[in-house]
Amino acid sequence: MSASIVLATRNQGKIKEFERLLAEHIQGVRVLGLADFPEMPDVEETGSTFIENSLLKAREVSAFAGLPALADDSGLSVDYLDGAPGIYSARYSGVHGDDQANIKKLLAELDGIPAEKRSAHFTCSVACVFPPGDRLHGEELIEEAYLQGSIVAFPRGSAGFGYDPIFLPAGFELTLGEFGPGEKDAISHRGKAMRAIAPQISVLLA
Ligand code: ITT
Numbered sequence: 423m424s425a426s427i428v429l430a431t432r433n434q435g436k437i438k439e440f441e442r443l444l445a446e447h448i449q450g451v452r453v454l455g456l457a458d459f460p461e462m463p464d465v466e467e468t469g470s471t472f473i474e475n476s477l478l479k480a481r482e483v484s485a486f487a488g489l490p491a492l493a494d495d496s497g498l499s500v501d502y503l504d505g506a507p508g509i510y511s512a513r514y515s516g517v518h519g520d521d522q523a524n525i526k527k528l529l530a531e532l533d534g535i536p537a538e539k540r541s542a543h544f545t546c547s548v549a550c551v552f553p554p555g556d557r558l559h560g561e562e563l564i565e566e567a568y569l570q571g572s573i574v575a576f577p578r579g580s581a582g583f584g585y586d587p588i589f590l591p592a593g594f595e596l597t598l599g600e601f602g603p604g605e606k607d608a609i610s611h612r613g614k615a616m617r618a619i620a621p622q623i624s625v626l627l628a
Contacts, residue, residue, distance in 0.1 A: 425627040426452040427550075428459070430483035430493035433512070433519065435583025439612050440492070442603060447620030451627055454489070462486050472496065472509060472547035473564055480551035480562075488553050490627070492619075496546040496611065498585045500573060502539050503531060511584070521584050525577060529588065532573055542589065544569040546611035548619050552626075563622050567614035582606060 427448075429440050437455060444453055456462055465482045469475040472495045479493035497511030507514035507528070515523035532540055547566040552558035570592045577587035579599025587599030591609055598606055607613040 425450075426454055426489050427623070427627070428454045428456070428483055428487045428489050428491045430456065430465075430479045430491045432456055432464075433583070436494055436496075436612070438603075439607065439610075440494070440616070443607060443613060443616040444492075444620070446607075447616060448624050448627075451624075454487070456483070459483075459487050467495070467509070469495075470509070472545050473549070473566060475509060476547040476549040477551070477562065477564065480549040484551045484553045488555070490550060490552050490556070490558070490623075492548065492550045492623070494546055494548050494612065494615070496544065498528075498542055498544055498589070500528070500532070500540070500542040502535055502541075506531075525585060525588055528573065528585065529575070529577075532575075537572065540573040542571060542573050544571075544585075544589070544611040546615045548612075548615045550619060550623050558626055561626060563619055563626075565615045565618040567611045567618065569609060569611040569614075 431437060465479045467475045469478055475495035476493045480491045484491035497508050499505040499508045512518055515527045517523055545568055550563040552561050571590050573588050574590050574597055578597045579587050581601060582598050587597055589598045
């Protein structure tokens with residue numbers, strides 16, 4: 423099979439996870455990244471939901487690259503903060519993608535809040551879109567998945583990315599920062615969303 427797909431993300435943490443998950447679920451497809459399209463402008467995330475933003479990224483990258491594109495919009499929603507940082511998770515501290523600063527701000531917001539009021543969940547929306555001119559143009563695959571848990575008081579572990587060191591998945595005693603890569607994939611919002619969308623992509627690309 424000679425089909426190709428572009429992974430529409432600049433987040434290195436996501437890229438690692440997607441490469442693992444794609445290899446596990448989709449065989450015989452060449453996986454490209456945005457590094458292969460250095461002229462691709464940044465996509466403005468103007469949507470008001472994870473689904474809207476994942477579709478925006480997938481559509482723009484697919485049209486630019488002329489190839490099918492897979493995009494993810496994801497984030498952490500904390501109940502005590504009425505769902506913040508939510509779709510603004512990557513830039514919560516004001517600097518896009520500064521994981522340490524984002525964690526610091528979130529822990530400051532929850533300072534003194536007891537464990538039972540620190541519930542939170544991750545959301546991952548993945549979208550796969552086909553470019554204009556492609557026989558599959560107009561097909562838009564979307565899946566969304568969640569991971570429930572809570573926010574610990576201090577970061578633990580250095581695995582993963584983003585808020586992983588302060589996120590305790592429900593039913594576990596380790597933060598995602600203390601999980602192994604395969605262990606995170608087995609329960610994560612991204613792992614679940616990919617397990618839902620990958621078979622559909624495989625069928626379409628076959
Ligand atoms: P792209 O738009 O290029 O994909 P991004 O990092 O800007 O990269 P998002 O807008 O989807 O992507 O923001 C996702 C943020 O949510 C990410 O930067 C982390 O702060 C957080 N996040 C998402 N999934 C996570 C995970 O599995 N573990 C920890 N934090 C996560």
